[in-house]
Amino acid sequence: MSKCPVCEELEAEVSLVLEQLVDLTTKQLAAFQADNQPLFSRLDRQLENTVGRKERTIGALRQHVRDHQYVAR
Secondary structure (H helix, E strand, C coil): CCCCHHHHHHHHHHHHHHHHHHHHHHHHHHHHHCCCHHHHHHHHHHHHHHHHHHHHHHHHHHHHHHHHHHHHC
């Protein structure tokens, strides 16, 4: 049985956001090690926004999966 298109789209979005978190965290570590406070602060704001996006996307995926369970009954 194939996954529903919405599940696939939400899973792809979660993967994308997680990849962005890895990238931003790596860049922030480099900024910290280089003692580049302005860049570190800018990346910190981006990380906070991206973590929020991750939480919303995972929440949407979980809700969609729950909706599937109700439909299956």
